[in-house]
Amino acid sequence: MAQLIKTCFLLLAFTIITASLFADNASADCDNDWTQLSDKCTAFAKKGIEPTLPSDDCCQTIAQADLVCACSKVTPDTENNISVPLAIMVASFCGHSLPHGTHCGSVVVP
Template sequence: MIKECAKYQQWPANPKIDPSDACYAVWQKANIPCLCAGVTKEKEKIYCMEKVGYVANFCKKPFPHGYKCGSYTFPPMA
């Protein structure tokens, strides 16, 4: 995940860039509960959770409404 997707999920919040095919493939295999369990305050200083949600949506594996990942709770899907 870090190797293929980090650059699409780091601060600043904008611009949001569509991820690569390699990142898409990693997201398709992602264990979301395991991934979110590893999100710490320190990681949230590096990774923009809004961008993480954008990448997840782009990769057709969105977070459910109200899903908590680290200290961030994902809003409803638009």
């Protein structure tokens, strides 16, 4: 019985450690997606500019990114410089619409 408890405890500990490693990787991936999107697509969603079609490079970045996670990184400071509705339209133009109800900063995707 003691051996079974010990085995169960080790299995539980292994599961928790593995889950935390995957969570850290997901967070790092999201940070990387945010950086790549900022680098490649900001020019197409800046406030106060005439909207232009996004570049192929921007659309490829959007295709590879976790957009829902990236939306979770939008802060009020980000919204001072970026038009979130325009950014959502850029993603849609590139063929990667955000799911309805996604919170992207202060905007909820209709």
